[in-house]
Amino acid sequence: MENIIRQTTKLALHLVRPYVTPDAAVVDATCGNGHDTLALARMNPAQLYAFDIQEQAVRATTELLQCHGYSKSIADGKITVCCQAHEQMGTVVPGGDCPGAAPVRAVIFNLGYLPGGDKERTTRADSTLAALRAAMELLAPDGVICITMYSGHPEGKREKTALLEFASALDAGKWHTAYVSMPNQKHDPPEILLITRKS
Numbered sequence: 384m385e386n387i388i389r390q391t392t393k394l395a396l397h398l399v400r401p402y403v404t405p406d407a408a409v410v411d412a413t414c415g416n417g418h419d420t421l422a423l424a425r426m427n428p429a430q431l432y433a434f435d436i437q438e439q440a441v442r443a444t445t446e447l448l449q450c451h452g453y454s455k456s457i458a459d460g461k462i463t464v465c466c467q468a469h470e471q472m473g474t475v476v477p478g479g480d481c482p483g484a485a486p487v488r489a490v491i492f493n494l495g496y497l498p499g500g501d502k503e504r505t506t507r508a509d510s511t512l513a514a515l516r517a518a519m520e521l522l523a524p525d526g527v528i529c530i531t532m533y534s535g536h537p538e539g540k541r542e543k544t545a546l547l548e549f550a551s552a553l554d555a556g557k558w559h560t561a562y563v564s565m566p567n568q569k570h571d572p573p574e575i576l577l578i579t580r581k582s
């Protein structure tokens with residue numbers, strides 16, 4: 384038995400798993416050390432895209448994937464790891480209006496800074512909102528965007544407030560949102576925001 388609620392990052396991946404069908408394109412918008420990207424690769428989607436603004440993160444993610452047998456998937460273009468800001472994901476990931484493109488069924492964000500890295504290179508409210516809008520443009524009907532938010536540092540707090548405000552204002556006829564918080568955990572635990580496109 385796997386206890387999926389003890390670790391928020393595991394819970395996020397568990398929530399996303401049903402959307403990662405063999406025909407799907409999926410996006411890791413913040414690949415960091417590559418743990419989430421590897422977990423998505425193991426779910427075997429048709430296409431996997433991973434983004435990070437730091438060379439160090441792109442290198443770590445690529446090496447982790449290679450260590451776990453995904454070199455051919457990278458060479459074939461089934462997995463693409465990009466050193467690019469996630470706000471630009473629409474320039475790399477083909478959307479639903481692109482003939483033959485795999486539908487984007489899941490986009491994950493694991494916000495904050497690279498564990499063990501430069502805390503200044505954290506995700507920020509403005510660029511995260513821009514990336515969220517880009518992800519929403521790409522998302523197929525019934526696809527999911529899953530955002531793990533960390534409000535234990537000042538920028539993370541601003542980011543969480545901005546995201547919840549944005550999600551609360553979404554047209555309920557077009558989007559459905561869910562918010563997972565951890566009510567008995569102390570010291571600003573990570574939380575999850577989920578957004579799905581209704582049609």
Ligand SMILES: C[S@@+](CC[C@H](N)C(=O)[O-])C[C@H]1O[C@@H](n2cnc3c(N)ncnc32)[C@H](O)[C@@H]1O
Nearest residue numbers: 413414415416417418419435436468469493497
């Ligand atoms: C918490 S870490 C991600 C952890 C990662 N998912 C893993 O499994 O190791 C957040 C990452 O977001 C990246 N980041 C910050 N701003 C970004 C942006 N605008 N576009 C893409 N990545 C960004 C940081 O460089 C950092 O590596």
